[in-house]
Amino acid sequence: MEDMPTSSPFNVPDGFFDDQRLRIRQRLEENDKPASRLNQPQRRLWMRAAAFWIGLIGVVVSVQQWSAHNACQTYLCLLEQQEPSFTVPDDMLEEWLDDGALFDDILLDDVSI
Amino acid sequence: MMPKKISKDKEDFEQPDWLDGLTASNPHIQSKAFEGFMNAWQKPIYFYMRKLLVNHQDADDASQEVMIQVLKSIDTFQRKSTFSTWLMTIAYHKAMDAMRKRKTHAWVSLDAANHAALSHLNEDALFDADEAETRLQAAISTLPPRQRQVFVLRYFDEFSFRKIAAITGKTEGALKASFHHASKKIRANVVLPA
Incomplete structure (x- = not known):
């Protein structure tokens, strides 16, 4: 068992911390690889699609609010409907x-x- | 039986000397800083997660995620707080996610949940404690996520409520109430049957 904090009831397998450190280092190195940048055009496409849908939702909400405004034009009217x-x-x-x-x-x- | 503390409040105003090295462009300096960071925080973060999640594999996954996120987003640390508070905020949220993912169903009674936790601990080859400690850990593992975090940070790591508030973004009053609820439940579960 690995050395552990004084009196802790929790043990870890032998060599666990060295192994975890290695895994973390490997994951960080994988992240640094330029290969991940190859996905950038795809990412941009995805962002454009997201922007389109957000824009569309915005238009729908605006139209709804405009309609509501038409239906009820005074503050008292809005308050009564609430x-x-x-x-x-x-x-x-x-x-x-x-x-x-x-x-x-x-x-x-x-x-x- | 008090596990190692994550940090002490008196150290709060010091930033670690390896911190600048983590963002250095020189790979040698960066590698040395990585070792410094890991030497300082790997075990405390793992054991923090282990106290909350109990299971070794879950604590391994969660602590690894914390350290990866800290190292990947070190550029965003603006030094408006201490490094330990910033890191513990990330750890707090990761732990919260992990606990919520495997949250027990609301309709399971506290007694049943406590019984299940006790048998889990007794079967765990990587858990070694006497009966009182086992009952304490079982009781902690049945607490709701936020109460569990507050209890662990306050009871084991002896953080002040002020520091816990900085980590969790909650008010000191709310945290004191959480700690009070947690202590009450733990007392009820830890008392040995006559």
């Missing part, structure tokens, strides 16, 4: 889930900090 929102922001929900707090504390209302 549905009340009860959604929880994604980041807050993620935080609760990460903490396991959603079921333990929030839904069961058992906050005891």
Whole structure:
């Protein structure tokens, strides 16, 4: 077994760290090879396609907003049409889930900090 | 039973001397800097991942990904923080991804998850600990990802909440709450049955 931090219960196979270092070096060297640049025209093509679709989505959204504007031209009208929102922001929900707090504390209302 | 610490807060304001060499154009200097970086960080990053992911293969993959990303994106390190904080931020996100990929299903009870983790550890040839340590590691491995990270950084590596906040991008208050939840769950699982 490889030498490890004092008192750690985790062991590693013999020579593991040398082997990992070698693998990392090899991967970095592969990345440096100019061969990867051969993919550049393909990459540019892919980026053009992505730009086209983003542009198209932008046009569709703009047209929709323009139509909505036509349908409802006053602020009061827009306000009346607005549905009340009860959604929880994604980041807050993620935080609760990460903490396991959603079921333990929030839904069961058992906050005891 | 305290594994090696990743770093100490008092070292936080020093940048490592091999740092400039990582971006050097001279291959000899770059190679020396690579060795310096690996000597300083390879084991700490591996054991950080191992404490979070438990399984050797997963820790190997995740730690390798961290080091590759650090070395590939070293040009983007703007020295607005310490190198260790920057590196630990990358490690934190990689670990988060790895833990989320194999997240246990929500409908598995905590007892069942803890039991499964205990039997995994007992069968692991690369894990060697007494019963109390095994129960502690099993309890840690059943925590939700962020709580697990906060607990490991605070309990094993003794990072301040301020430093953990800099790494995770969360507020100190949220981190203290996470640590509190984690400690409560661990206490419940580590207590030996009468």
